[in-house]
Amino acid sequence: MDVLSDAVAAMRVGRPHSSMTRKHAPWGVGFNGAGGTGFHALLKGEAWLVVAGGTVEPVRLGPGDIAFVTHRGGYELVSEPGARAATCRYPSDGGRPAPASPAPAHPVDAGVPSAVLVCGAYLLDESRPHPLLAELPPVVHLAADDAAGEPLRAVLGLLGAELEEPQPGSDSIVASLLDTLLLLLLRTWWLRVRGRAGDHSGWAAALADPAVAAALRAMHSDPVHPWTVGELSALSQLSRAPFARRFTASVGTPPLAYLTWWRMTTAAGELRAPDGVPLRAVAERAGYASEFAFAKAFKREFGMAPGQYRTLRAAG
Template sequence: MDVLSDAIAAVRLGQPSSNRVRVEGSWCARLAPYEGAGFHVVLEGSCWLLADGGTAVTLGAGDAVLLPHGTGHVIADSPADPRTVRRAVPFESWRGAAETGAETAAGPGSVRMLCGKYRFGRSHRHPLLAELPEVVHLPGRAGGHHELRAAIELLGRELDNRGPGFCTAVPGLLDLLLVYMIRSWMAEGTTGAWPAVLSDPVTATALRVLHSDPAAPWTNDRLAAEAGVSRPTLARRFSTLVGRSPMAYLTWWRLTVAAGLLRDTQDSLTAIAHRVGYGTPYALSHAFKREFGTTPGRYRADSADSAGAPLPAG
């Protein structure tokens, strides 16, 4: 197990969606805020993105941009004044027109993109994902982000060719793309806390073993021994970098895993309690209500209701 994979798995809902589009001339489309993360990859040409929070990015061929918090935004052929932005076409309408035109030969000023969305639950995001900025811009400069470029190329080919196994290949490639975009952000020398957390050998080891077996009877002494340091050293480094003590993080993570099992499985509360390190379903229910403000049964019912909501077009 690893922290990034677990962080994504804890909040993901359903399957991601994607499409490949081409548009020419003067255009301006708006994507409303949504519950999840979205991305655009420019394959040819250039365009401009303005997030609702005010972040503006110019995107060139090979650039990727991730909006990890579902921020609403405008994407257009060039920087637009406020009046133009207000007249932006809803992305769903624009996308349909763009896909129709994608079968024709590229003309002057043509822009080709991969666009997609991941559906995430808003509650209880892992702090690694929560600290991502509203807009993650990953320039397509030569020699950078090799794995990300390879995933983009493979995804583009699958969307073009739709060969046997297409329905399995595309979701897998979209998952890979998300991981590589976040990895690339972490490798950019960002000032975020979690790149430092995962590069520190003590905290990284402690997190790895906690995530590998959250149900184990962990203590500070046992965790310090796993990390190869004294208990005070572990407590100091972990709390400073992660922002909470090792045992407080473990409790939070156990309950986060329990929430995912309630959402994604039909396992009994007793089985879930044992999987996440609680001796009885009562003990889990008490801790769960304190953390989430609702009972496990109500959380499961509400999750089932929201699971039927369609993913916004992307």
């Protein structure tokens, strides 16, 4: 199984959305960042990405640049530093953002826009973030001349074409392209971190370590199996103690503790699903023979019973 894909699937909720916009300077848009993760790709012109609080230096975007933003404190995308920005809020269902304040005055003309952008946003469940995604920096900037971004730009071209001239089936195509973009953005970041000299910690190192990655793939592929440290170390071709130390050092938790965490995370995702999977089925898929044992483990992780968790998520 693909651990990166699993990590995204466990956190993704709601509907992704995207848009193509043409701007006439001066312009600016602000985002509150609450629960959202998004990208901004500049097709033409120039823009500046300014993170609230000054924790990250302003990032200049040129034609072909892509910025992937995970900052939760809010940020602005502006034509130039100091430009006024209209703010947007992301609705809880992950739908299209709604203006929260009037847009600044822009020249109204039919001339050539100073900037053309393709933007997209995703809603993530941050109550239980996968540690792989928790390691993301506030902003991942991919410059136009970065060869690693070639697949991204190919998908962006398809997305831009669908947004420019919607055709039958565009809704489904756009949603699929947005999911593809998210995975490509994360994979590009991971490959970049993995390639840095001297970076031997965190999940980037875990996925690059054949022994640890083999154990992670096994647990993600079959979480129901009653894995033991001995079985996982055999898959990793290491003895038990060295394997356990190596896994814990990179993943941040012992192998069986991670297995329990992952089982409960996937179970929580099923409980959030609108189709109402029976608790017995959720328990079995999480590797528990009885609802009672599952409920006890779930309450230990989440502080509430599975049924209560389902009710609260449905209400919220």
